[in-house]
Amino acid sequence: MKGGYMGKILFVNLTDGTIRTEPVDPAVAEKYIGGKGYALYVFYKKYLKEYMAKGLSPRDIDPLGPENVLFFGTGPITGVAGAPSPGRHHVMTLRSPLTGSVGSANSGGEFGAYMKFAGYDMIFIEGAAEKPVYIEIVDGHVDIKDASDLWGKNVFDTTRVLKARVGGKNTSVACIGPAGENLVLFANIMNDEHRAAGRTGVGAVMGSKKLKAIVVSGEQKPEIADPEGFRELSKSLVERLRKNPVTGEGLPKYGTAILINIINQAGALPFKNWQSGYNPEADKISGETLERTYLIARRPCWGCQIGCGRVTKVPSGPYQILHTEGPEYESIWALGNATGVMDLAAIIKANHLCDELGMDPITMGSTIACAMELYEKGYIPAEDLQGLDLRFGNAAALVECVWRTAYKAGFGAKLALGSKRLAEMYGAPELSMSVKGLEMPAYDPRGAKGIGLNYATANRGGCHVTGYTISPEILGIPQKIDPLTPEGKAYWVKVFQDFTSVVNSAVNCLFVTFELGAKDYAALFNTIAGFNFTEQDVMTIGERIYNLERYIMSLYGFSAKDDTLPPRLLKEPMPEGPAKGQVVELDKMLQEYYKLRGWVDGVPTKEKLKELGIEL
Amino acid sequence: MVRVKFMLFATLREKYGHKEVTVECDGTLRDAVLRAAELLGPEFVSEVYENGEVRRDRIILVNGRHVQFLSSDRLEDGAVVSIFPPIAGG
Numbered sequence: 001m002k003g004g005y006m007g008k009i010l011f012v013n014l015t016d017g018t019i020r021t022e023p024v025d026p027a028v029a030e031k032y033i034g035g036k037g038y039a040l041y042v043f044y045k046k047y048l049k050e051y052m053a054k055g056l057s058p059r060d061i062d063p064l065g066p067e068n069v070l071f072f073g074t075g076p077i078t079g080v081a082g083a084p085s086p087g088r089h090h091v092m093t094l095r096s097p098l099t100g101s102v103g104s105a106n107s108g109g110e111f112g113a114y115m116k117f118a119g120y121d122m123i124f125i126e127g128a129a130e131k132p133v134y135i136e137i138v139d140g141h142v143d144i145k146d147a148s149d150l151w152g153k154n155v156f157d158t159t160r161v162l163k164a165r166v167g168g169k170n171t172s173v174a175c176i177g178p179a180g181e182n183l184v185l186f187a188n189i190m191n192d193e194h195r196a197a198g199r200t201g202v203g204a205v206m207g208s209k210k211l212k213a214i215v216v217s218g219e220q221k222p223e224i225a226d227p228e229g230f231r232e233l234s235k236s237l238v239e240r241l242r243k244n245p246v247t248g249e250g251l252p253k254y255g256t257a258i259l260i261n262i263i264n265q266a267g268a269l270p271f272k273n274w275q276s277g278y279n280p281e282a283d284k285i286s287g288e289t290l291e292r293t294y295l296i297a298r299r300p301c302w303g304c305q306i307g308c309g310r311v312t313k314v315p316s317g318p319y320q321i322l323h324t325e326g327p328e329y330e331s332i333w334a335l336g337n338a339t340g341v342m343d344l345a346a347i348i349k350a351n352h353l354c355d356e357l358g359m360d361p362i363t364m365g366s367t368i369a370c371a372m373e374l375y376e377k378g379y380i381p382a383e384d385l386q387g388l389d390l391r392f393g394n395a396a397a398l399v400e401c402v403w404r405t406a407y408k409a410g411f412g413a414k415l416a417l418g419s420k421r422l423a424e425m426y427g428a429p430e431l432s433m434s435v436k437g438l439e440m441p442a443y444d445p446r447g448a449k450g451i452g453l454n455y456a457t458a459n460r461g462g463c464h465v466t467g468y469t470i471s472p473e474i475l476g477i478p479q480k481i482d483p484l485t486p487e488g489k490a491y492w493v494k495v496f497q498d499f500t501s502v503v504n505s506a507v508n509c510l511f512v513t514f515e516l517g518a519k520d521y522a523a524l525f526n527t528i529a530g531f532n533f534t535e536q537d538v539m540t541i542g543e544r545i546y547n548l549e550r551y552i553m554s555l556y557g558f559s560a561k562d563d564t565l566p567p568r569l570l571k572e573p574m575p576e577g578p579a580k581g582q583v584v585e586l587d588k589m590l591q592e593y594y595k596l597r598g599w600v601d602g603v604p605t606k607e608k609l610k611e612l613g614i615e616l
Numbered sequence: 617m618v619r620v621k622f623m624l625f626a627t628l629r630e631k632y633g634h635k636e637v638t639v640e641c642d643g644t645l646r647d648a649v650l651r652a653a654e655l656l657g658p659e660f661v662s663e664v665y666e667n668g669e670v671r672r673d674r675i676i677l678v679n680g681r682h683v684q685f686l687s688s689d690r691l692e693d694g695a696v697v698s699i700f701p702p703i704a705g706g
Contacts, residue, residue: 244702245673245701245702245703246702246703246704249627249701250626250627250701250702250703250704251704251705253626253627254626254703255705256705256706257705258626258703258705259703259704259705259706261625261626261698261700262625262675262698262700262703265623265625265677265680265698266677266680267680283635287626287705288625288626288629308705328705329705329706330706464706465706468706471704474675475675475702475703475704476672476675476682476702477702477704480672480682480684482682482685483682484681484685510706511704511706514704577680578677578679578680578681579680
């Protein structure tokens with residue numbers, strides 16, 4: 001490799017304690033970059049093929065069994081000073097305990113950069129330890145260490161203890177909290193205290209391996225293939241990010257929460273478990289209100305030119321918290337708007353507890369919202385709730401539910417399963433607002449049809465960042481398209497899904513794509529790593545990654561039958577607001593999408609895989 | 617006369633010191649903006665129009681629909697015009 005990579009992949013087997021390294025394969029990197037793409041290649045070529053060679057079916061892989069594999073990955077852009085927002089890493093699992101599909105989550109902070117400085121581009125963790133352990137990686141040296149004293153500690157305490165123990169300047173900790181230890185199906189892996197690989201329950205997989213934490217520390221730096229070319233490119237890209245009103249002003253000033261008002265005004269902010277898409281009181285929990293009330297500082301990820309992270313404080317009252325980070329748009333929506341809780345202090349507290357205990361606030365809030373509707377409609381009897389008054393809008397019940405879930409205390413044990421299993425348990429599966437078992441985020445597709453097609457077809461389930469068509473549909477980036485028509489949406493969804501696959505393999509921040517496109521990524525890959533990519537090459541790589549992931553999912557039994565939406569979005573017209581009367585015309589968009597993708601029954605054909613250079 | 621409410625968001629709130637203003641106008645967006653500018657200051661016109669055309673780099677919603685997808689600039693009584701600078705998140 002000419003630059004961008006540290007050149008080494010670490011394999012740690014927790015069952016037998018073996019540690020080995022392999023070089024990054026330049027031919028694989030050229031086809032799959034790093035991060036998500038490289039992980040999927042290894043998942044298929046090594047683990048799944050080995051599994052199948054034993055005569056076993058991938059459908060029988062237990063997501064919480066030792067046969068699952070946990071991956072931490074960076075790419076050639078990660079940790080490169082001067083590259084656009086390079087402080088991110090990607091986490092994958094062979095299977096997600098929440099969805100049964102591939103597990104996938106992305107996080108910011110310092111961990112990704114410092115993992116490279118410690119000497120490794122990627123880490124694959126196999127097997128499971130008998131007793132709690134953590135992995136220490138310092139300047140290329142790897143140890144598996146006893147974590148008995150850490151087991152039971154929350155995320156913040158674990159992080160502080162390990163950072164102090166290892167010392168060093170560029171030291172970062174990724175760990176699970178009690179939720180991961182207790183196998184809450186939507187547990188996070190937290191890093192740098194408040195940053196989260198926060199979807200699909202990757203923290204539960206880490207907990208099942210009895211792996212409490214990974215500490216990385218080091219002083220190594222990736223080489224740059226074309227230092228002069230990169231310096232010029234960096235100058236121009238950073239200047240563009242600075243001048244762009246979104247990346248240069250909106251996100252730094254207000255953070256992601258700035259979206260609350262606009263998505264609500266467009267009638268697409270799901271309210272009270274998606275019974276409506278408009279909340280007349282949404283401004284009480286908006287980014288503007290957060291900025292005016294509880295915001296005390298901003299905290300960028302490593303090397304980031306945008307700096308959207310929030311530092312907040314609730315100075316007094318029942319939800320007092322003197323220093324925390326967030327909440328993001330998605331957390332405010334899930335813990336607030338979806339549950340009808342309009343108390344921003346309570347939302348901040350609930351979000352803080354999600355970070356401290358290590359859980360995904362999107363699934364947490366959505367599951368509580370689902371429970372609230374189940375309770376209000378009489379599906380959950382009061383005696384199941386141990387005194388919780390689970391009516392929409394009850395801030396105290398919201399906060400109480402969060403810690404009960406992490407410790408599986410009482411009704412919390414049911415919430416810990418996520419909304420799909422909860423709603424099924426109480427005989428109303430239609431009230432879980434999830435796709436493939438993953439709770440959908442903060443955009444009602446009755447008010448933006450393209451995001452509905454994306455939710456239905458996103459490989460990891462109900463996910464917005466897989467194909468963020470909200471960007472053109474509501475925000476007008478890169479151009480404004482009509483949110484209420486299904487026409488032409490298949491094209492946009494495919495483009496966004498493919499391009500995002502590249503970003504998650506690069507690995508850097510999706511927010512830079514509000515300004516930068518595939519051509520810029522080609523230039524970054526070429527100057528940093530010495531590739532010779534065109535803009536089209538970049539998009540083909542994205543399509544290859546997306547198709548390989550879809551093919552792996554088919555081995556788990558996923559097909560077109562799973563590419564759907566909750567019946568509420570398909571059959572119940574939006575009751576009020578700008579999208580009043582709208583439902584999602586999914587079938588029409590899906591047929592167009594499959595045609596564009598070259599998929600039959602929701603799965604890539606052999607011809608499509610061959611065309612993309614995916615060797616089975 | 618037609619009553620129209622303007623709602624301002626993000627940096628526009630700080631710039632003009634108002635979350636919302638209500639005006640009476642002749643039922644067109646153009647006249648509504650001119651009336652609002654009487655309350656907010658003449659530069660408010662340039663938040664919506666540039667060279668006589670509705671700005672493409674603002675998010676301007678009438679009753680939640682982007683102006684680009686409205687068939688005319690007529691406003692009904694009680695219309696809500698929401699104006700956002702370029703913003704995004706995730």
